[in-house]
Amino acid sequence: MSVQKMIELVGVRKSFGKVEVLKDITLNVARGSVVALIGPSGSGKSTLLRSVNLLTVPDQGFIRVGEQALDFTRGHRLPGDRELSAFRARTGMVFQTFNLFPHMSVEENVMAGPVKVLRMPKADARTLAHELLAKVGLADKATARPDTLSGGQRQRVAIARALAMKPEVMLFDEATSALDPELVGEVLAVIRSLAAEGMTMLLVTHEMAFARDVADRVVFMRDGCVVEEGPARQVIETPSQPATRAFLSHFHNGLGPS
Amino acid sequence: MQYQWDFGFLLQYKGLIGVGVLYTLAFTIGTAVSGLVVGCMIALARLSNMRVATAVVTGVIEIFRCTPVLVQLVWVYYALPILTGIELSPSVAAFITLTLYGASFFGEIIRGGIISVDMGQWDAGRALGMRRHQLMGDVILPQAFRRMVPPLVNQTVLQLKNTSLLSVLAVPDLLYQGQLITSASYRPLETYTMIAVIYFIILFPLTRFAHRLEARMSH
Ligand SMILES: Nc1ncnc2c1ncn2[C@@H]1O[C@H](COP(=O)(O)OP(=O)(O)OP(=O)(O)O)[C@@H](O)[C@H]1O
Numbered sequence: 001m002s003v004q005k006m007i008e009l010v011g012v013r014k015s016f017g018k019v020e021v022l023k024d025i026t027l028n029v030a031r032g033s034v035v036a037l038i039g040p041s042g043s044g045k046s047t048l049l050r051s052v053n054l055l056t057v058p059d060q061g062f063i064r065v066g067e068q069a070l071d072f073t074r075g076h077r078l079p080g081d082r083e084l085s086a087f088r089a090r091t092g093m094v095f096q097t098f099n100l101f102p103h104m105s106v107e108e109n110v111m112a113g114p115v116k117v118l119r120m121p122k123a124d125a126r127t128l129a130h131e132l133l134a135k136v137g138l139a140d141k142a143t144a145r146p147d148t149l150s151g152g153q154r155q156r157v158a159i160a161r162a163l164a165m166k167p168e169v170m171l172f173d174e175a176t177s178a179l180d181p182e183l184v185g186e187v188l189a190v191i192r193s194l195a196a197e198g199m200t201m202l203l204v205t206h207e208m209a210f211a212r213d214v215a216d217r218v219v220f221m222r223d224g225c226v227v228e229e230g231p232a233r234q235v236i237e238t239p240s241q242p243a244t245r246a247f248l249s250h251f252h253n254g255l256g257p258s
Numbered sequence: 259m260q261y262q263w264d265f266g267f268l269l270q271y272k273g274l275i276g277v278g279v280l281y282t283l284a285f286t287i288g289t290a291v292s293g294l295v296v297g298c299m300i301a302l303a304r305l306s307n308m309r310v311a312t313a314v315v316t317g318v319i320e321i322f323r324c325t326p327v328l329v330q331l332v333w334v335y336y337a338l339p340i341l342t343g344i345e346l347s348p349s350v351a352a353f354i355t356l357t358l359y360g361a362s363f364f365g366e367i368i369r370g371g372i373i374s375v376d377m378g379q380w381d382a383g384r385a386l387g388m389r390r391h392q393l394m395g396d397v398i399l400p401q402a403f404r405r406m407v408p409p410l411v412n413q414t415v416l417q418l419k420n421t422s423l424l425s426v427l428a429v430p431d432l433l434y435q436g437q438l439i440t441s442a443s444y445r446p447l448e449t450y451t452m453i454a455v456i457y458f459i460i461l462f463p464l465t466r467f468a469h470r471l472e473a474r475m476s477h
Pocket residue numbers: 016021039040041042043044045046047048
């Protein structure tokens with residue numbers, strides 16, 4: 001294997017009630033690469049992303065992240081709380097709505113994972129939190145309350161909080177969709193710098209120009225299926241499938257030259 | 259009306275009244291605490307995805323919510339021993355009843371507080387790898403608790419009022435002592451007026467406190 005796979009999904013299926021939201025998805029993310037997940041609303045992008053860290057437990061399929069693998073094919077025992085938690089602790093996730101803990105200060109948010117989950121001494125966790133806050137440009141906000149921050153600042157805290165677990169991969173679910181346009185750039189800049197450091201990332205995004213410029217590969221989903229997958233520039237600029245073309249035609253004004 | 263008010267005679271009964279106040283407060287505080295503990299377990303059982311536990315607990319809650327406390331008290335004291343063969347003292351019967359009655363309401367308040375916390379908070383805690391109990395203790399309950407306090411205080415006020423029903427089992431609470439004093443002094447007007455005033459003096463600050471908390475939470 002020339003490129004090592006960091007995330008590997010094989011035959012993943014998920015239904016909510018009678019609706020099959022993920023239909024036999026197979027997806028790989030190479031170590032150190034960035035994969036962007038695009039597609040229309042309701043196509044199952046979030047569900048797929050949430051399957052990677054088991055926030056949504058699939059009905060069927062095989063999921064591996066780094067060294068950890070879980071098999072959901074029929075006949076396998078469902079993982080318990082302990083296994084699920086251990087699995088999730090190795091991945092970082094950033095949500096559209098930030099989901100910072102409102103009753104904790106910024107630094108406490110970042111310390112929460114290391115202190116509670118990794119049992120890191122508080123002093124060490126605080127040092128780590130300050131390093132990470134500096135990294136996302138918020139060194140001066142350590143003691144602030146989340147509700148005093150702008151959306152862009154909150155999302156950067158959320159990224160720092162996820163990084164504090166020293167994750168093997170980072171998952172982003174429309175990390176900039178809830179932001180005012182002028183705040184999008186500061187968050188994308190942080191994601192870009194993580195990509196430059198070689199962080200393995202899977203991100204759901206509606207920022208096509210960003211996907212084209214930062215992602216190595218782009219995956220287009222529709223109705224719970226992967227319709228097209230390939231090098232980022234190729235999928236976004238010269239898609240081969242009509243469905244991909246139709247979807248991307250909505251974005252052309254946002255796709256200026258890079 | 260020619261009635262001659264005279265509260266002076268009540269002084270000679272201050273010992274009895276003191277005991278009554280003590281019983282009323284002790285039962286209120288005791289069953290509020292035990293009710294909260296049981297209520298917490300009820301809330302967690304109802305939030306769990308164990309179908310049987312949820313169904314049983316929901317059934318018990320409905321029984322306690324949809325029958326009068328007075329009936330529950332009498333049933334636990336007079337009827338339950340026939341089923342179990344264990345005699346209960348009036349105080350124990352009263353304590354059990356008020357605990358379960360309070361718990362069925364406390365439990366719903368706690369459950370409501372927990373489910374009012376944004377689903378994104380659960381996601382965020384889980385994504386960090388928190389175990390269920392850590393998520394509950396460090397993320398969900400601290401946020402839910404703020405919203406639960408005003409209704410919990412209100413329910414405790416009701417709990418205190420309900421202790422007056424203990425008099426039917428001859429538990430020497432405030433009202434029961436009033437009945438004793440009345441039968442000895444033949445002065446129900448002053449006696450029961452004083453009893454009402456004492457309840458009011460205890461409860462008025464508590465309800466004001468609940469109102470203030472509610473006002474503070476709502477903005
Ligand atoms: N917890 C859930 N329970 C029931 N249905 C769900 C649940 N989560 C998602 N769905 C349904 O699954 C389908 C796919 O949802 P998903 O959120 O994965 O789509 P998406 O591609 O992320 O869409 P969007 O771009 O709007 O975020 C939708 O029809 C949605 O209503």
